[in-house]
Amino acid sequence: RHWRSPLEDNTCPLCHAQAREDIDHLFFTCQFSSRVWNYLQIQWLACLSPSECLIAASKSFGQPFFKEVVYLATWNVWLLRNGRIFRNERPTFATWRRNFIHDITLLSHRFKP
Numbered sequence: 717r718h719w720r721s722p723l724e725d726n727t728c729p730l731c732h733a734q735a736r737e738d739i740d741h742l743f744f745t746c747q748f749s750s751r752v753w754n755y756l757q758i759q760w761l762a763c764l765s766p767s768e769c770l771i772a773a774s775k776s777f778g779q780p781f782f783k784e785v786v787y788l789a790t791w792n793v794w795l796l797r798n799g800r801i802f803r804n805e806r807p808t809f810a811t812w813r814r815n816f817i818h819d820i821t822l823l824s825h826r827f828k829p
């Protein structure tokens with residue numbers, strides 16, 4: 717939804733690498749996303765399949781709620797990306813972190829002790 721057509725400017729809106737924006741770049745190899753994963757201490761290793769990558773990353777993460785952390789991290793990267801494209805907002809790591817912490821705090825109310 718709202719993915720830009722190939723006829724539009726499809727360079728990544730989150731970094732200055734002039735890289736083509738695709739799912740792999742936006743969520744994994746982009747400098748911005750790399751900083752997100754470093755912050756969360758989640759390592760994405762080279763794998764044969766996406767499911768193997770998820771399993772390996774989950775094991776290396778070693779904390780509960782891996783899926784929830786990944787979903788909220790990528791969701792907030794997506795929102796910053798949309799803010800840049802549709803509202804010309806400046807994406808910053810500080811904004812991502814503030815929004816991520818807000819969302820994970822709200823979600824934590826559903827966690828069992």
Ligand SMILES: [Zn+2]
Nearest residue numbers: 728730731746
């Ligand atoms: Zn990028």
